[in-house]
Amino acid sequence: MKKHVVFFEVEGGTDKGLDGYRLDTLPMIESLKKRGWTAEVIFYSDERKDEIFERVVRGADAYVSRINPGNLKDEGAYFQLLRQLCEFDVKGIPHPDAMISYGTKDALVKLRDTPLVPEDTFAYYDIASFKINFPKSLKNGERVLKQNRGSTGEGIWRVQLTSDIGEVEEVPLNAMLRCTEAKDNHVEEHTLETFMNFCEQYIIGENGMLVDMPFLPRIKEDEIRLLMLHKTPVNIVHKKPTEGADAFSATLFSGAKYRYDAPEEWSALVCSFLDSLPVITEKLGGYDLPLIWTADFILDTDEQGHDRYILGEMNCSCVGFTSQLSLSENIADEIISILSEVEPVEQLINY
Template identity: 60%
Template sequence: MKKHVVIFEVRGGSDKGAYGYRSDSKPIIDSLNKRGWSAEIIFYSDEARGEIYRYVVDKAGAYISRVNPGNLADETGYFQMLRELVSQNVEALPHPDAMINYGAKNAIEKLKGTDLVPDDVITYYDFEAFKASFPLMLKTGPRVLKQNRGSTGEGIWKVEIAKKVEDDKGNLTLKTKVKLTEAKDNHIEEKYLGDFIDFCVTYLDGPSGLLLDMPFLPRIKEGEIRVFMLRREPVYVVHKKPVETADAFSATLFSGAKYTYENPDQYPTLISKVKTNLNTILEKLGGYDIPLIWTLDFILDNDENGEDKYILGEINASCVGFSTHLDLSEQIADEVIRLMEADCVINPRWPAYTS
């Protein structure tokens, strides 16, 4: 068993510290070193893909991906390299297809039929379907549209009717005025519905282009509740409260939201819901091994009896940060080693199996 771990990063982006790498990557290296393992950060680039691949196959027993795909001009080469590493028996933390299936916005629609998400969630993959269906969904009430790419709230829009214009059948026309609030910074725009639909075409471009359409939940004003997971274990909860302005709904730090870090024990109902649904989430999102570090973001709503219920709005699994809790690197290192040693016992590619 190779006791060496490669942590993949990419240059650039807003998640880097003073030395050019993520501030929460180096602590993982230090924690692995304390346990007699070695680790290093490698910055991925398409130009160096072949060289990186050969080096990792030769040196590493596992990789940890800490790359935000949004910081890559095209993530195709990166994910393909990771798949090739998996085929060469390098342990995937996580598997590239798990990153895609968990992190893509349509993961929410795939979970329809569970008590995690509303029934009126829909994903659009092409312009004509979006143009036909979105006005019908908007007539039911304010909606939230989420692009598949981007981060920090970019391309996430609250859409509500500002001035309704209907045809003789009572359908919204493209001349309806809509009020738009973007989660990136809570700025407001007004457009004709037709112009906004045309504007959104860019979100549908490319192989990973899509738009998730879900109902706006007014209780987002009380805060989004993020459950930070280390594989199957909830580690802490982040209560992300938007700024106190009339139209603000964004729970990102960039928009001014305030974050409070809390113990999972303070949310027994929510944590029970997460644990009860873990196997269902795994099954519906492709059956891949559960990611090493991932999060589930919930918003409060009310059930038919007026009681609180938690609605899942998003899953993150590609480059979840923990810079406010760097001591988690100790638990992360323990989990990486546990996974590798368990694989050593049961997998015939390791010498321990035949000794």
């Protein structure tokens, strides 16, 4: 074993400090060095792909990806490099296909036959299927459309039917809609036809798609983000959307209030999610769990009137922990454990 880890970053972007690095990358490198390992940051670019491949294969045991795919010119080329590295026995933390499986919105569709996701959750990969099926799903109540790309609520729309359409099998194209974007809770009025034409932009292009799922009104009570370190829960972020009739976004940009709790304070949710991990892993491709990842939950009510939490999305591309940089010590231990194929001696929390 070389005892060397490469951290991939990309130059530029809003997630960098004054030194050009992500604020949470160098602490992980320093924590690895304390444990007798070496580590370095390599800035990925398409032009240097072959050079980077040779350098990492020769010198590293593993890579840790700290790149938001949205900051890349060619996301596909980057993932191709990561796959090649994995084929040459460089450990992917995470594997590129795990990044895709856990990080894309259609993970929800793959999990819709579990208690985590409503059964009437759909994915549209082409414009034709979207325009045929969305008017039918909208007939059954308020919906949320989520684009595959974007962040901070961009391209996530709450869609309410405001026209009285009577008893029909699907919503007519001239019906009026009230559309609220999660980015900032702003409201737009459109006909169904106009809005679907607008949403075509989310489907075209590489990895374009839309997820269509029921709107859960209790999101106004809270959204819960579970921060995971591999298999271990680290903390809970309790998000309270701003007040307002249409407001539903739980992003900081939209004015939502955040509170940070220990996982013990949400033991029922946490234990239920941990019990679900084998099923999640199986349905999302069988890859190792990501190193640092999140799962967002929305409060709902089951048929017996009991509280339940619905999975809204997961994220594993480049989850930050700048408000808790001391976590770098635990992350370094976990990286070494993954590479040694030995479980950490100390877990953050025991359940």
